[in-house]
Amino acid sequence: KAGVTQTPRYLIKTRGQQVTLSCSPISGHRSVSWYQQTPGQGLQFLFEYFSETQRNKGNFPGRFSGRQFSNSRSEMNVSTLELGDSALYLCASSLSSGLQETQYFGPGTRLLVL
Amino acid sequence: QQQVKQSPQSLIVQKGGISIINCAYENTAFDYFPWYQQFPGKGPALLIAIRPDVSEKKEGRFTISFNKSAKQFSLHIMDSQPGDSATYFCAANPSNTGNQFYFGTGTSLTVIP
16 A cells, blocks of 8 residues: 655745645545644644545644645645745645544655745 | 653663653643654654553553653653664644644654664
8 A cells, every 4th residue: 555645855945935735645544634844843733634624723824724635635835935934744644533543644845945 | 832742852772772752741631642753754653652541551662651640651662773763753632633643842762783
């Protein structure tokens, strides 16, 4: 079974630009969560999508948004990029939401904002 | 604010030794506590998890000890091996919040041969 895939793996943008990251969950998984990983803060929850609906949202500004498609693939978008948005963005998939099942993480997209 | 506090930030252990990583939390709504292992260039992978109704869970060389009254839990890696060198994260999930997990800041473990 293929794992969680994320594209692109690396991205360089400049301040003020916007970026879209993509995540394909494990086949059959309906929940996709997004996390921002930085050296100082560790992993911080951005949001979770389940059955095309945002189920939870972390404490991030509105510049961070996401969506989920009918095939469970998910995208996250960051508008008006800031230097502090440089991070590894991880997505994780699980079969469902709220049942404390195993979350499977992708390798991440490393975003550098110049 | 960091809802799950993890220590130490880094740890160096001799091969065959015991590695111990500690986490503490305040939110009593947390009811699921997983530990993740992350190698460079990879996403975190679930190692072992515990619920607060048990005080200890063991899987192979990995053991979680849980102290509900102190709101603390720890990961013990017995007979540590160089292949265990990785970053370890504790996490916590409040009930009824879907898959929203709060992570510790991570511990970089190095096992010296």
